[in-house]
Amino acid sequence: MVAITAPSSVDQIPLMRCPKANAGQAGAAAIPCVDLSAPGAAAAVAEACRSVGFFRATNHGVPAGVADALESRAMAFFALPAQDKLDMSGAARPLGYGSKSIGSNGDVGWLEYLLLSVTANSVKISSLPPSLRQALEEYTAAVREVGGRVLELIAEGLGVDRALLRGMVVGREGGDELVRVNHYPPCPLRAPGDCGVTGFGEHTDPQIISVLWSNCTAGLQIKLRDGRWAPVPPDPESFFVNVGDSLQVLTNGRFRSVKHRVVAPAEGAGSRLSVIYFGGTAPSQRIAPLPQVMRDGEQSLYREFTWGEYKRAAYKTRLADHRLGPFELRAASSEPAAADPQPHCSSGTCMPQQQQQQVAKVY
Ligand SMILES: C=C1C[C@]23C[C@@]1(O)CC[C@H]2[C@@]12CC[C@H](O)[C@@](C)(C(=O)O1)[C@H]2[C@@H]3C(=O)O
Ligand SMILES: O=C(O)CCC(=O)C(=O)O
Numbered sequence: 450m451v452a453i454t455a456p457s458s459v460d461q462i463p464l465m466r467c468p469k470a471n472a473g474q475a476g477a478a479a480i481p482c483v484d485l486s487a488p489g490a491a492a493a494v495a496e497a498c499r500s501v502g503f504f505r506a507t508n509h510g511v512p513a514g515v516a517d518a519l520e521s522r523a524m525a526f527f528a529l530p531a532q533d534k535l536d537m538s539g540a541a542r543p544l545g546y547g548s549k550s551i552g553s554n555g556d557v558g559w560l561e562y563l564l565l566s567v568t569a570n571s572v573k574i575s576s577l578p579p580s581l582r583q584a585l586e587e588y589t590a591a592v593r594e595v596g597g598r599v600l601e602l603i604a605e606g607l608g609v610d611r612a613l614l615r616g617m618v619v620g621r622e623g624g625d626e627l628v629r630v631n632h633y634p635p636c637p638l639r640a641p642g643d644c645g646v647t648g649f650g651e652h653t654d655p656q657i658i659s660v661l662w663s664n665c666t667a668g669l670q671i672k673l674r675d676g677r678w679a680p681v682p683p684d685p686e687s688f689f690v691n692v693g694d695s696l697q698v699l700t701n702g703r704f705r706s707v708k709h710r711v712v713a714p715a716e717g718a719g720s721r722l723s724v725i726y727f728g729g730t731a732p733s734q735r736i737a738p739l740p741q742v743m744r745d746g747e748q749s750l751y752r753e754f755t756w757g758e759y760k761r762a763a764y765k766t767r768l769a770d771h772r773l774g775p776f777e778l779r780a781a782s783s784e785p786a787a788a789d790p791q792p793h794c795s796s797g798t799c800m801p802q803q804q805q806q807q808v809a810k811v812y
């Protein structure tokens with residue numbers, strides 16, 4: 450097991466329980482798969498973004514070694530003492546190294562992570578080990594290509610200029626692309642009832658798209674349109690793409706940003722490692738429905754805003770909040786209740802505090 454000495458401020462975090470996925474294997478089957486190199490990929494991508502807001506992408510052209518190299522370098526980094534990780538990366542504010550605390554508004558999860566900004570040519574990192582830095586650079590260059598290809602396919606599927614969305618995001622000067630490496634060690638805690646421990650609580654991603662890779666340890670779940678949670682079977686040979694809030698707005702709600710969450714691996718399951726590329730745009734970019742997707746007389750469901758404005762507002766919210774709410778113009782885009790169909794612990798805490806403290810020391 451990876452030994453992490455958590456900073457004392459997070460030793461006492463309440464760990465949230467995470468009810469089991471309730472869409473079962475049928476839910477997993479509901480996850481669309483798109484061969485990015487096939488003829489008809491644009492239509493398939495658009496249909497997946499419309500129906501689920503999430504899909505598995507195959508034939509993406511990234512050699513397996515690229516993610517594998519990053520996985521081994523990242524695991525070696527996360528195995529270092531906490532102080533070394535903090536010294537090398539700085540404490541997440543929001544960029545840097547974080548442990549258990551997500552964002553700055555009280556969200557917690559059973560994970561540690563690196564959150565990094567991608568600049569024009571490279572990942573902005575001060576003093577990470579050179580081998581990790583190199584693996585991150587290579588991975589980022591590759592995943593950006595996948596993101597760019599997906600954005601071209603989305604544009605084609607929507608019937609807008611093929612380069613429009615890619616140009617908003619990939620390598621855009623002054624843009625806002627992020628890479629996050631999440632490490633979820635096996636969790637020795639047992640949540641009461643039919644629950645697991647929350648690794649990363651339910652949320653939507655605020656950007657345009659997110660492209661995720663994970664190792665073969667499961668945990669990611671997405672919320673289907675009918676409110677059920679579907680497990681996403683891991684597949685290190687594929688990438689997983691999800692629609693972010695900004696793409697929901699750019700399509701005037703035709704594509705919906707998908708709620709997702711991660712359940713921490715149980716003891717014996719191995720560590721989950723995920724790497725996510727978040728394709729955001731420049732702070733000055735206006736986020737509004739693309740005129741080319743609108744039908745005659747169709748009204749925007751959202752008031753106008755820029756990415757900078759949305760991001761500032763988003764970072765003041767809690768993970769599970771409906772971040773687009775304050776930007777919606779009418780109830781037509783109503784969000785299904787955030788509440789899970791299965792009841793949560795009323796206290797929000799599922800571990801006796803003494804047990805939490807013990808576990809914080811193990812983890
Ligand atoms: C609780 C939070 C963490 C987050 C910023 C926020 O206030 C709400 C959105 C969160 C999220 C989710 C997707 C990405 O992981 C992330 C980097 C992002 O852009 O929005 C995180 C933010 C974070 O971890 O700082
Ligand atoms: O780690 C994962 O699989 C997903 C994490 C996630 O949703 C995020 O970092 O925004």
Ligand SMILES: [Fe+2]
Nearest residue numbers: 652653654709
């Ligand atoms: Fe996410």
